[in-house]
Amino acid sequence: MNENPSTLEIVTKDLTSHIRITKPFMLWMGFLILGLLVCLFAYLQQLRYGLGVAGIRDYISWGLYLANFVFFVATSLVGMLISGVLGLIGIKWVTPISRIAEIIAVGFAAIAGVVIIMDMGHPDRLAYVFLYGRFQSPIFWDVTVVTTYFVLSFLLYLIPMIPDLVIIRKWIDKFPAWLTKIYRILSFNWTNKPEQNKILQRLVRILLILIIPMALAIHTVTSWLFAMTTRTGWDSTLFGPYFVTGAFVSGTSAVIIAMYFFRKNYKLDPYLTDLHFNKMGKLLVLVMLVYLYVNINEFLVPGYKLKTAEAITLLDQLEGSNAVMFWLVQICGLILPLILLVFSKIRRPLPLMIISIAVLIGAWFKRYIIVVPAQEHPFLPIQYVPYNFKFYTPTLIEIAITMSSFFMLLIIITLLSKMFPVIPVYETAKERGLVINDEYANDEYANDKYANDEYANDEYANDEYANN
Amino acid sequence: MGEVIPDSNQESQPEKNKKTSRRKFVRNLGLLGAGLATGAAALEAGHLFQKSKFKGKKEVFLTQDNRLVEVDSLEVKAHEKPAAEILQEHGREGLPGHRWIWVIDLSKCRNARKCVMACQEAHHLRPDQFHINTLEMQENKHTPAYHMPKPCQHCDNPPCVAVCPVDATFKRPDGPVLIDNERCIGCRFCIAACPYSARMMNWSKPKYADQDKDQVYNIELNIPQKIGTITKCLMSSDRLREGKLPYCVSSCPNGVYYFGDEYEDTVTNGTTKETVRLSALLSENAAYQLMPELGTKPRVYYLPPEKRPYPFEPSNDAEPKKA
Numbered sequence: 001m002n003e004n005p006s007t008l009e010i011v012t013k014d015l016t017s018h019i020r021i022t023k024p025f026m027l028w029m030g031f032l033i034l035g036l037l038v039c040l041f042a043y044l045q046q047l048r049y050g051l052g053v054a055g056i057r058d059y060i061s062w063g064l065y066l067a068n069f070v071f072f073v074a075t076s077l078v079g080m081l082i083s084g085v086l087g088l089i090g091i092k093w094v095t096p097i098s099r100i101a102e103i104i105a106v107g108f109a110a111i112a113g114v115v116i117i118m119d120m121g122h123p124d125r126l127a128y129v130f131l132y133g134r135f136q137s138p139i140f141w142d143v144t145v146v147t148t149y150f151v152l153s154f155l156l157y158l159i160p161m162i163p164d165l166v167i168i169r170k171w172i173d174k175f176p177a178w179l180t181k182i183y184r185i186l187s188f189n190w191t192n193k194p195e196q197n198k199i200l201q202r203l204v205r206i207l208l209i210l211i212i213p214m215a216l217a218i219h220t221v222t223s224w225l226f227a228m229t230t231r232t233g234w235d236s237t238l239f240g241p242y243f244v245t246g247a248f249v250s251g252t253s254a255v256i257i258a259m260y261f262f263r264k265n266y267k268l269d270p271y272l273t274d275l276h277f278n279k280m281g282k283l284l285v286l287v288m289l290v291y292l293y294v295n296i297n298e299f300l301v302p303g304y305k306l307k308t309a310e311a312i313t314l315l316d317q318l319e320g321s322n323a324v325m326f327w328l329v330q331i332c333g334l335i336l337p338l339i340l341l342v343f344s345k346i347r348r349p350l351p352l353m354i355i356s357i358a359v360l361i362g363a364w365f366k367r368y369i370i371v372v373p374a375q376e377h378p379f380l381p382i383q384y385v386p387y388n389f390k391f392y393t394p395t396l397i398e399i400a401i402t403m404s405s406f407f408m409l410l411i412i413i414t415l416l417s418k419m420f421p422v423i424p425v426y427e428t429a430k431e432r433g434l435v436i437n438d439e440y441a442n443d444e445y446a447n448d449k450y451a452n453d454e455y456a457n458d459e460y461a462n463d464e465y466a467n468n
Numbered sequence: 469m470g471e472v473i474p475d476s477n478q479e480s481q482p483e484k485n486k487k488t489s490r491r492k493f494v495r496n497l498g499l500l501g502a503g504l505a506t507g508a509a510a511l512e513a514g515h516l517f518q519k520s521k522f523k524g525k526k527e528v529f530l531t532q533d534n535r536l537v538e539v540d541s542l543e544v545k546a547h548e549k550p551a552a553e554i555l556q557e558h559g560r561e562g563l564p565g566h567r568w569i570w571v572i573d574l575s576k577c578r579n580a581r582k583c584v585m586a587c588q589e590a591h592h593l594r595p596d597q598f599h600i601n602t603l604e605m606q607e608n609k610h611t612p613a614y615h616m617p618k619p620c621q622h623c624d625n626p627p628c629v630a631v632c633p634v635d636a637t638f639k640r641p642d643g644p645v646l647i648d649n650e651r652c653i654g655c656r657f658c659i660a661a662c663p664y665s666a667r668m669m670n671w672s673k674p675k676y677a678d679q680d681k682d683q684v685y686n687i688e689l690n691i692p693q694k695i696g697t698i699t700k701c702l703m704s705s706d707r708l709r710e711g712k713l714p715y716c717v718s719s720c721p722n723g724v725y726y727f728g729d730e731y732e733d734t735v736t737n738g739t740t741k742e743t744v745r746l747s748a749l750l751s752e753n754a755a756y757q758l759m760p761e762l763g764t765k766p767r768v769y770y771l772p773p774e775k776r777p778y779p780f781e782p783s784n785d786a787e788p789k790k791a
Binding site: 062 | 596597601603604605618627630631632633634635652653656657660661663664665667669670671672695696758783787788789
């Protein structure tokens with residue numbers, strides 16, 4: 001390991017050293033796949049016996065699954081914050097973090113799509129959403145924007161990586177043949193010519209601009225699944241911003257956790273430095289301050305008025321049956337981390353990572369607090385039904401199915417990080433002023449010929465035009 | 469049968485022999501015309517004979533829009549579409565020319581729960597599934613408690629229909645909000661959107677799943693109930709089609725329910741079968757709707773629980789208890 005990587009070769013070697021199959025990797029994947037299989041067995045039970053195997057019933061009909069869906073959509077938003085907003089502003093320190101943010105975005109968005117299928121009473125009728133889709137329904141909007149966001153995020157992960165794949169193919173030859181083949185296909189004949197660079201940069205820029213409204217859309221629309229109803233606790237005009245700002249908190253903490261483990265396991269210390277953690281810690285403080293502000297609005301405004309129906313839902317959270325969870329989430333997941341992270345000593349990698357885990361867990365339970373308690377107090381009383389209709393308790397099967405989403409997520413993140421460099425090689429080298437000339441562009445001649453053909457084609461076209 | 473020579477002959481003739489004189493052509497044309505006329509006459513005669521042979525056998529039918537029509541038995545054919553498709557079409561179309569309306573007199577409800585039971589029996593529901601439920605209500609501790617039968621309000625601006633992503637639940641022109649089992653994907657957005665808690669889900673295998681397995685799905689009755697789909701009050705649309713009162717309305721022993729047609733301005737009491745003027749009933753008794761401030765425009769009216777001739781008796785089963 002070189003402390004101050006000074007040549008392209010060293011940078012490339014450092015940043016690709018983790019792309020190999022190791023024993024810990026096999027063990028970790030084995031654990032994830034085993035866990036996933038156990039959870040899939042639970043899902044088979046649900047397929048066979050219906051959603052009744054979960055604790056949800058007619059009155060509280062959206063439970064863990066939907067809270068989990070909101071959490072996954074929320075966390076995927078961070079791709080837009082780091083690559084999109086910070087990248088477009090031109091902030092330099094995000095270079096080694098942007099791809100990690102995109103991994104988080106791609107993984108969480110993909111699993112969000114899977115999670116929502118787990119919540120369907122008839123998953124076999126998924127195609128109906130497209131066959132008979134009604135434009136009036138927020139679900140239709142949600143399906144559209146989440147799919148679009150996933151595609152955009154995936155492109156933002158893939159396209160900036162094209163030059164990397166050519167560089168590492170040139171410098172490193174220890175990869176298995178199939179991986180080299182994938183690299184060749186995904187690098188789209190990249191030869192680092194100035195024209196190609198120009199196209200690539202323009203394409204990435206367009207994607208970065210597109211991803212911002214799309215990310216705002218996915219979580220605003222997800223909040224509308226709730227805010228478009230008349231239920232107390234959901235019937236709020238603030239729900240869009242409430243969800244989006246909350247999403248930045250959970251996403252930023254997820255990126256910090258991923259950064260920490262990538263740095264530790266993949267030996268990326270010279271690239272993901274303490275400075276990067278410090279900056280990410282500050283970013284977390286910023287987004288948490290914004291979220292705190294929105295929270296004060298969301299609870300103080302109805303809390304001051306205490307209108308009859310809203311008072312029941314609100315007081316139940318502040319001092320009723322959901323109060324313990326509510327205050328744990330607000331204090332341990334928001335206020336305490338906020339105070340701690342103000343101190344620069346806490347913003348070092350390890351303590352920052354631990355706090356981020358607390359924030360992320362808090363963010364998950366926050367989604368639960370948003371989704372479930374509002375349904376416990378409908379306008380009309382819940383009567384003549386069994387006890388479990390009135391008080392929701394998740395079942396073991398339900399918890400296992402929910403956990404399957406995390407196994408799938410970790411599998412995606414692990415595979416992506418094991419197959420491709422987690423830190424952009426090309427951009428890192430460029431930023432460090434290392435020479436990247438055309439020495440690896442051996443297909444240049446072929447390209448030129450192609451260009452000539454194109455020219456010939458143009459001529460032909462002109463002829464045709466003349467004939468007409 | 470006297471098949472007619474296709475007129476392509478008529479055109480090909482002059483083409484074949486270009487030298488043919490005009491006279492010959494006219495003669496051929498005349499011959500062809502005569503042949504055509506003879507053939508047509510023979511066909512018509514045959515048809516008239518067939519018709520006269522079966523004439524006199526008329527059958528009488530009631531059309532969908534309640535007109536009696538006479539049809540010759542010769543013309544009567546079995547419908548080409550399968551029964552399931554016809555039931556779907558009728559179910560979505562409804563009964564044109566009607567606007568069904570419901571009036572519930574709270575002063576008469578003694579919580580007999582006969583309506584609940586009749587409904588659950590008709591729609592093959594479990595005891596904990598309610599298309600209609602009688603709730604114990606009390607506005608505050610100084611006002612008297614009362615029992616309130618609560619079916620789906622069949623809103624004219626139904627929030628459940630708005631949020632359905634696949635058009636499984638829909639508003640019918642004659643009033644009721646129905647649900648299509650064959651379409652529902654089980655997302656439960658409608659449950660979340662309904663402020664009246666009027667919608668239920670078949671969380672597990674329905675009570676009569678095995679028994680109803682081979683039955684053709686009737687969208688107006690929602691039988692067979694299907695696992696993983698929504699079930700809800702249907703205003704007994706199948707009974708309305710037969711010209712009868714809904715199951716709950718006709719099973720009430722206490723005269724709570726009035727049901728009728730808004731267009732005719734009349735409603736009939738399900739117990740006494742007395743028919744009264746709707747507008748008079750509503751205005752004389754200060755009728756109200758449930759949560760009209762939500763903008764849902766319910767089709768169910770309530771008459772306030774005033775001057776009840778008996779005391780309020782709370783039920784032991786109302787409040788959910790730990791088993």
